[in-house]
Amino acid sequence: MSNNKPVIAVTLGDPGGIGPELIAKLFAENEVFADTHTVLIGDRWLWEEGQRVVGVKIDLPEVNSFAEVREHDTPVFLEMDTVDRANTGYALANEHGGASVLAVLARCIEAHKAGEVDGICFGPLNKYAMKLGGLGHEDELHWFVEKLGVTTFFSEFNTLGTLWTSRISSHVPLKEAHEYVTEERIISAATLLHDTLKKAGFDEPRVAVAGFNPHAGEGGTCGREEIDVIAPAVEKCQAQGYPIVGPFPADTVFLKARDGELDAVVTMFHDQGQIAIKMLGFDRGVTILGGLPLPVGSPAHGTAFDIAGENKANLTPTRNAFNLVKAMCAH
CATH class of the missing domain: 3.40.718.10 (Isopropylmalate Dehydrogenase)
Known part of the structure; x- marks a missing residue:
């Protein structure tokens, strides 16, 4: 014993x-x-x-x-x-x-x-x-x-083992999701996900951040959250020593994850990540309550x-x- x-x-x-x-x-x-x-x-x-x-x-x-x-x-x-x-x-x-x-x-x-x-x-x-x-x-x-x-940031993580997702908003109406797209929440979600991956045994976690708008805003012609909020948040993560990248279009970032180029994706709202990860492996998925x-x-x-x-x-x-x-x- x-x-x-x-x-x-x-x-x-x-x-x-x-x-x-x-x-x-x-x-x-x-x-x-x-x-x-x-x-x-x-x-x-x-x-x-x-x-x-x-x-x-x-x-x-x-x-x-x-x-x-x-x-x-x-x-x-x-x-x-x-x-x-x-x-x-x-x-x-x-x-x-x-x-x-x-x-x-x-x-x-x-x-x-x-x-x-x-x-x-x-x-x-x-x-x-x-x-x-x-x-x-x-x-x-x-x-x-x-x-x-x-009292600190918390988030639900979903994982297939080799692929994790986090999100900056969860069980809220989609029409309110844009209110959660803030630098503070993105930084907190991304760094918490990186730190949790370390605790789960990843030596050098590869974390990407998804965009909020279609095609990550298309240079501002389809929304400016990527330019005004998400990219600055990613840069601040990097300034803190976190090797986090993005924003990437949400409809293609999971192709990188599927092909083994990423360990985790920070998404901007519930279904953005949930649909992708459940399509990739619903029969083996796990939820972790992060933070x-x-x-x-x-x-x-x-x-x-x-x-x-x-x-x-x-x-x-x-x-x-x-x-x-x-x-x-x-x-």
Whole structure:
């Protein structure tokens, strides 16, 4: 037993989605938990339901608190009682499931504050259910930021492993996206992405910044954000010692990334990067909540209500998410 290994908390995700069955598949692969102290936290009945769907039976030693997790070199189970089976069901997004997700994640956050958790990997969530259950924010990242007291820049990252994206605005109406195109936000997003890549094991991250307008503004004839805001922000990044380049037209920068010329792209709004990265590798994508004091990751896909309970869910993104959180803990 080694107490130098990170403690990683794993959650089952929304009760109505594919999270429980994905986590059951994950815990059936013993080798993924090497060099960690891993704790699965959630409702017992939901964990048992995930195993039933997958057709496995996994006996995890039980602990009564996060403080006990470091005593075990194999995965353990920490039970919570957050939702009754009668109040949820497959493909059902409601306040009960959303409140359950928030209660489990809040327990993990408190454990981190107590020095008992080093990273979190959570099963797929449903934002609508979480909002019904008391989220109080546009997404889970902003909720984590409030709970953890983060005051510096934060951003959601999406990654295929060899390719990462960041964005300066996230879950906001597209008509408001231009309001977020500021030098400060671009510099913060680009430098945070570069620093996070270093933590994920990239020795010399290659980060590019996308333009905001079609064809990166076409020399100002199709918008001036690239000239007035984005290019100056890139120059200031370079002046700080960050080898960040751009702006590049958003419709071609991902061709460079696809061909291995870039490790990451900073995009100007949600779908600019999300469409590209999901087309390139939806079946292996991971979401990382960047700017938090600990690694927090999840598969990039959603709760997939249409196949929940059918044992059709692809484990690869969940496995990748856990492995990335583990790697970031190590750095």
